[in-house]
Amino acid sequence: MSDEATTDEEKGIFGGLFVNKHVEYIKSLDKRHDEIEYWMTEHLRISGIYWGLVALHLLGRENELDRDKIIKYVKSCQNTDGGFGGHTGHDSHLLYTMSAIQILVMYNVLDQINGDKIIAFVKSLQDESGEVSGDCWGEKDTRFAFISVAILSFFHAVDQFNMDGVIEYVRRSMNYDGGFGSQPGGESHSAQVYTCLAALAIAGRLDIVDRDRLSGWLAERQLKSGGLNGRPQKLEDACYSWWVLSSLKILGRVHWVDRQRLCAFILSAQDTEDGGIADRPGDIADVYHTCFGICGLSLAGFDKYPLDEIDPVYCMPVRIAERAGLRSWMNNVPKTWK
Structure with missing residues (x-):
């Protein structure tokens, strides 16, 4: 043929x-x-x-x-x-x-x-104040606050951690625009928003978040191309399809972005000859952007292919998160957000 x-x-x-x-x-x-x-x-x-x-x-x-x-x-x-x-x-x-x-x-x-x-x-890796380092060399970041809590949740050991310290560190990293930075005083960034929201979801403290203000800031990350950026005045990037939409999913506000235009942007960043997805059209594909581009399509409800549903906190298929007993974070989402 x-x-x-x-x-x-x-x-x-x-x-x-x-x-x-x-x-x-x-x-x-x-x-x-x-x-x-x-x-x-x-x-x-x-x-x-x-x-x-x-x-x-x-x-x-x-x-x-x-x-x-x-x-x-x-x-x-x-x-x-x-x-x-x-x-x-x-x-x-x-x-x-x-x-x-x-x-x-x-x-x-x-x-x-x-x-x-x-x-x-x-x-x-947690110090007396509750802040968490990524390794023995001491770099601290809200990413590590989330990852530490997530890892412990896999083993049902969150209660062995100073969660009050983690929550306070995340709270101090929240900015006037509703977003979160890499540390207190850091500029709001979509990836840090995800890590902070996910940590708060596991901890049951999403009440700290200004839902409307943060949802508005995240929705403003969509540019004319349909793609999303990580912070104001930056280029769109396929990976932010995950960082932004996962946060909006937790907030119950995925519909605040134009999902059809976003899917079109992600598809335009594909390498149609050798496979993979790049950060934006015309660039070289890599596995990082391939993963998060496809995650973005899943969160956006791409319906031309039966993509598995992704859990917005653990970045694994929902069916696997359920099998591992990790979907209890959903019980911590305020009823008015659902």
């Missing part, structure tokens, strides 16, 4: 979404040993696997990767302090520990690692 006679669906193209191309792109990432980018991003290896696996799950193609090989590799990245590095032999960091746990949860093998050691590692 000629290409002309082949339908879009037979090519794996659904409503402009190049499903088969994206699957093949993700599968190829661990085979590019002749490219400098492969070696320059060694420290991101475990997060790269997480991003790729989330995208494949949303596309309904999670079995395309070698499950046993990935599980073995992830376990090899755990250090004696209980945390995980971005690659075997790398220092532990909360970012990579979170990615490792998410991978193991998606494969339903979290019980294969020592949870007590991970809990101890996370607790060791």
Whole structure:
């Protein structure tokens, strides 16, 4: 049969979404040993696997990767302090520990690692005030406040943490525009908004948030192209399809952005020849933007292909979050937001 006679669906193209191309792109990432980018991003290896696996799950193609090989590799990245590095032999960091746990949860093998050691590692990074560092070197950020709480919630150990300190740190990072920064006094940024909202959702303290003001600030992140930016006066970027929409989902205000125009922007950032999604049209695709672009399509209700529903707090498919007992955060959302 000629290409002309082949339908879009037979090519794996659904409503402009190049499903088969994206699957093949993700599968190829661990085979590019002749490219400098492969070696320059060694420290991101475990997060790269997480991003790729989330995208494949949303596309309904999670079995395309070698499950046993990935599980073995992830376990090899755990250090004696209980945390995980971005690659075997790398220092532990909360970012990579979170990615490792998410991978193991998606494969339903979290019980294969020592949870007590991970809990101890996370607790060791919180100081007396309740603020949390990403690693032993002491950098503090609202990202780490969220990640620490999220990791502990996987093991039902949030009550072992100084949650009052975390909540106060997040509250002090809230700005006059309703947004949140990376720390008290930091500029509001969409990614930090997500981390703070997600932390408050798990903690049951969304009452701190100015819902209307924050929803308005997030809705203003949509530009004429349909894409979203991270803060005022910046370019649109496909990854903010996740950071902005996940926050609006928690707030119950996804409908405050034009979702059709956003989907069109994400689709325009695809590499239609080699697969993957870039930050914006014409740029080079990468697995990070591929993951969060597809997450954005899921949150926006893209209906040309049966994408799995994504949980806006844990950035994993809803069905997996439910299996892991992680959807209790929804009970903490004020009734008037639903």
